[in-house]
Amino acid sequence: MTNIKEGDKAIIMHDSGNSYLIDIELRTFHSQYGAFQLKDIIGKSYGKRYKTTTGNEFLVLVPDFRDLLSKSLKRGPQIIHPKDVGMITTFCGIGKTTKVLEAGCGSAFLTSHLGNIAKSVVSWEKNEKHYKIGTENIRRMGLNNVEVKAGDIKEEQGTDFDVIILDMPLPQDTIKKITKNLKVGGRIAVYSPCIEQSTAAINMLDSKGFINIVFRECLIRDWENEKCIRPKTAMLGHTGFLVFARYIKKENKKDIE
Ligand SMILES: C[S@@+](CC[C@H](N)C(=O)[O-])C[C@H]1O[C@@H](n2cnc3c(N)ncnc32)[C@H](O)[C@@H]1O
Numbered sequence: 001m002t003n004i005k006e007g008d009k010a011i012i013m014h015d016s017g018n019s020y021l022i023d024i025e026l027r028t029f030h031s032q033y034g035a036f037q038l039k040d041i042i043g044k045s046y047g048k049r050y051k052t053t054t055g056n057e058f059l060v061l062v063p064d065f066r067d068l069l070s071k072s073l074k075r076g077p078q079i080i081h082p083k084d085v086g087m088i089t090t091f092c093g094i095g096k097t098t099k100v101l102e103a104g105c106g107s108a109f110l111t112s113h114l115g116n117i118a119k120s121v122v123s124w125e126k127n128e129k130h131y132k133i134g135t136e137n138i139r140r141m142g143l144n145n146v147e148v149k150a151g152d153i154k155e156e157q158g159t160d161f162d163v164i165i166l167d168m169p170l171p172q173d174t175i176k177k178i179t180k181n182l183k184v185g186g187r188i189a190v191y192s193p194c195i196e197q198s199t200a201a202i203n204m205l206d207s208k209g210f211i212n213i214v215f216r217e218c219l220i221r222d223w224e225n226e227k228c229i230r231p232k233t234a235m236l237g238h239t240g241f242l243v244f245a246r247y248i249k250k251e252n253k254k255d256i257e
Contacts, residue, residue: 079109
C-alpha cells in the first residue's frame, strides 16, 4: 500500500466508531477526543493508530465510497435512502455495461451510487439551485461518467438507455414522454413518497408497453446486542414506494396478452 502524503484524504476513526473525513495537510487535527499533528502520519501507511493529546487513539483509514458520499456531500433536496438505492440498483440489474437515464438529480445521492456502478449516467435536474448542488456533489465524488443536465428530463433526446429511474413528482407525465428513450428490454424504476404517484405511474406503464410491473416497499429493521439480542425498538418509518417494470413495446405486449 502507498504511504500517506500531503493532499490525500483519510478517515480518522475513534474507537467509539465516530469518524472524520480529512484532507492531509500540515496542521493540527482537533476533535472532542483531543488533538494530534497530521504531519505525524505523512509518509506512514494507512491502518495505523495514533494517540491524541488527551490519550485517546485514532485509527487512520483509506476513505471508501460510502465515507466519501456520507461525509462530503452537500445536502439539498431529500435524498433516496441507501436501502432504496440498493433495491433500485439490484432490481434494475445495473452494472458496468448499463446506460442510465435519471431525474431528478437533486442532491445527487442516488446519481453518485449509479455513477459508481453503471457505465454512464445522464441525470436531469430542472431546479437551478438543486442543479448547482447536484453538479458540485458529482464533482466532489470525482465521477467522470455522470452528465448532469439542467432542465426537464422530458427534453432528453438520447435513445437506447438500458434503465430509466425517476424520483420526481408526476412520474406518469414523464413516463409518457420518455419511454421512447428506453431500449426494448430495458427497465424502469419509479420512486415515490406517496401511493397516488405510484398508482398513476403503474397505470401509465401498463398503457405504454411495460410488463413485469412490480410494486414494492423495503422495510429495514436493525437489531441490538446489549442486554439480549433483539430487534431495536425504533424502526425507520416510511421512505418511499418503488415501482419496477420492463419495457417490451406495446406491439409485443399485445402478442403476450
Ligand atoms: C427528491 S429530489 C431527488 C433526490 C435524488 N434522487 C437524491 O437521491 O439525491 C427530486 C428532484 O427532482 C427534480 N425534478 C422534478 N421534476 C423534474 C423534471 N421534470 N425534470 C428534471 N428534474 C425534475 C426536483 O427539482 C428535485 O430536485
